[in-house]
Amino acid sequence: MNQKGLIYGLTAYLIWGFFPLYFKLIDVVPSIQILAHRFVWSFLLIAIIITFRHEWEMIISLVKRPKIFAAYAIAGGLLAINWGVYVWGVNHGHIVETSLGYFINPLLNVVLGVFILREKLHWSKWIPVGLAALGVLYLTIQTQALPWIGLVLAFSFGLYGLVKKVAPLNSLQGLTLETMTIFIPALGYLLAMNMKGEGVIFHTTWLINILLILTGILTVVPLLLFGNAVRMIPLWALGFLQYVTPTCQFLLGVFVFHEPFSSHRLVGFAMIWLALLLFSMGELMSRRQAVVVYK
Numbered sequence: 001m002n003q004k005g006l007i008y009g010l011t012a013y014l015i016w017g018f019f020p021l022y023f024k025l026i027d028v029v030p031s032i033q034i035l036a037h038r039f040v041w042s043f044l045l046i047a048i049i050i051t052f053r054h055e056w057e058m059i060i061s062l063v064k065r066p067k068i069f070a071a072y073a074i075a076g077g078l079l080a081i082n083w084g085v086y087v088w089g090v091n092h093g094h095i096v097e098t099s100l101g102y103f104i105n106p107l108l109n110v111v112l113g114v115f116i117l118r119e120k121l122h123w124s125k126w127i128p129v130g131l132a133a134l135g136v137l138y139l140t141i142q143t144q145a146l147p148w149i150g151l152v153l154a155f156s157f158g159l160y161g162l163v164k165k166v167a168p169l170n171s172l173q174g175l176t177l178e179t180m181t182i183f184i185p186a187l188g189y190l191l192a193m194n195m196k197g198e199g200v201i202f203h204t205t206w207l208i209n210i211l212l213i214l215t216g217i218l219t220v221v222p223l224l225l226f227g228n229a230v231r232m233i234p235l236w237a238l239g240f241l242q243y244v245t246p247t248c249q250f251l252l253g254v255f256v257f258h259e260p261f262s263s264h265r266l267v268g269f270a271m272i273w274l275a276l277l278l279f280s281m282g283e284l285m286s287r288r289q290a291v292v293v294y295k
């Protein structure tokens with residue numbers, strides 16, 4: 001196991017885990033404007049990095065390669081969906097449900113790894129996957145509403161990780177193309193909002209202005225760390241690390257922001273937590289057996 005990759009992944013997931021604290025500071029800004037600012041300032045920050053590294057010629061050559069550019073355009077679109085739904089969920093009092101998405105995501109990675117990447121999985125590992133699915137079904141029946149926020153976050157980020165796993169570029173090159181594809185429409189939207197007098201940037205407090213600009217750094221750093229980690233460690237290892245983000249978010253939602261957590265939600269979440277526990281124990285036993293056989 002690549003130790004540097006593990007550190008990169010853990011750091012990224014810790015940063016993402018405490019995102020709600022940051023976005024709550026700017027919840028007066030419409031969610032779609034926050035999303036647009038994340039892409040604009042992220043791309044501008046990356047553009048500065050690329051300039052200092054003298055890599056624009058290479059980036060332009062990548063843009064001219066349709067298959068590569070299309071792959072990262074898809075990744076950029078998945079990021080836009082994930083970021084947009086996440087920010088909306090946090091700023092509308094659904095932090096607990098956003099955590100649900102990232103609890104489901106590790107098990108979704110298993111399914112994607114098996115069916116898309118042809119990774120081998122023992123039959124017993126399907127038990128926690130099925131249990132998690134039952135947990136989601138239980139929540140849907142009891143609340144009479146599909147937990148769409150959690151499901152959209154799980155699938156969008158799971159597919160994003162899959163694209164990053166099979167894509168050929170390093171994390172900085174890939175993130176450049178991803179943010180580049182959304183930069184123009186995001187900038188156009190912000191300019192249009194300002195022309196209509198509905199833009200927030202530079203028309204609010206200095207603190208909000210600074211926090212909006214800093215979304216670039218807050219976005220780019222963990223994504224670069226994640227981009228490195230996903231290429232350095234196996235997909236199953238990412239599954240373990242991903243528990244960090246939803247755990248932090250769940251604790252913040254319940255104990256800091258006091259979101260409602262009914263007994264029905266507890267049962268549904270408990271089924272998913274049990275699925276994660278069973279899967280983790282199975283993985284640990286498999287790794288230990290592999291070590292013994294190797295010795």
